[in-house]
Amino acid sequence: MSPAPPAPAPEPTPSVEVVEPQDDSDDETVKDEHSDDDQPPAFPALSSAQRAGPSSVPRILTDTELMPPPPQPSLASRNPGLSAPKSSGSNLLALPPSTTKPPVRPSSKREKVALAPGYGPLDWAKLKSSGQNLRGVDMLLRVPPSELKKHNKLDDAWTAINGKVYNITRYLPFHPGGEKELMRVAGRDGTKLFMLTHAWVNADFMLDSCMVGFLTSEPL
Numbered sequence: 001m002s003p004a005p006p007a008p009a010p011e012p013t014p015s016v017e018v019v020e021p022q023d024d025s026d027d028e029t030v031k032d033e034h035s036d037d038d039q040p041p042a043f044p045a046l047s048s049a050q051r052a053g054p055s056s057v058p059r060i061l062t063d064t065e066l067m068p069p070p071p072q073p074s075l076a077s078r079n080p081g082l083s084a085p086k087s088s089g090s091n092l093l094a095l096p097p098s099t100t101k102p103p104v105r106p107s108s109k110r111e112k113v114a115l116a117p118g119y120g121p122l123d124w125a126k127l128k129s130s131g132q133n134l135r136g137v138d139m140l141l142r143v144p145p146s147e148l149k150k151h152n153k154l155d156d157a158w159t160a161i162n163g164k165v166y167n168i169t170r171y172l173p174f175h176p177g178g179e180k181e182l183m184r185v186a187g188r189d190g191t192k193l194f195m196l197t198h199a200w201v202n203a204d205f206m207l208d209s210c211m212v213g214f215l216t217s218e219p220l
């Protein structure tokens, strides 16, 4: 067995020599042109709270340091059942004030008239499908406003609704709003008034058997 080779001499411990910059100017932004540009910034930042020590770290407040809770509302300050009369003593069980408004009477503009016996909606439906000629004409016409204007009497009333011209003469006593109101559109385009009064009414269906033709512009 050969003797072990002599152990190598221990290397001297490397020491770091801190070299203070010679220039004692405070300006840190001025760099030597040969300095390393890839140097990352210090982390945590030099001004960071983590470096400053535990005293600056926010801590959780104890119960006694917190703001006290608001006082409990006393029963006397509550006031349910405002509508209950004061004399009723305890009003704790009173109903809350109602938000329901009393019904408003419809304006006189929309008054329903009493129809004569035999002139109800069903009677009109029966007459409509009876096969009687309610149009007063034999074929559908092109009706200019000047022609429409001529039919504005109780015994000869035409009106136009949504471009269609109807002979409303026979419908007059059946109209739930009354003859007088219906006559307001006789001899003219009644679309606007009709829609303003009851856009939900299906005039096209109500008056289909009274159709006279189509409203046109005046011939040139």
Ligand code: HEM
Residues within 6 Å of the ligand: 109, 110, 111, 112, 113, 159, 161, 168, 175, 176, 177, 178, 181, 182, 184, 185, 190, 193, 194, 197, 198, 201, 202, 203, 206, 207
């Ligand atoms: C020309 C075609 C018209 C037809 C087919 C017609 C048809 C009707 C119908 C079916 C009702 C009952 C509606 C319901 O109960 O909801 C009604 C009610 C009424 N209509 Fe007419 N109407 C016509 C034109 C007019 C016009 C031009 C007026 C004028 C303002 C008028 C005024 C009224 C009024 C005041 C009522 C009753 C109020 C109501 O029911 O709310 N109608 N009409």
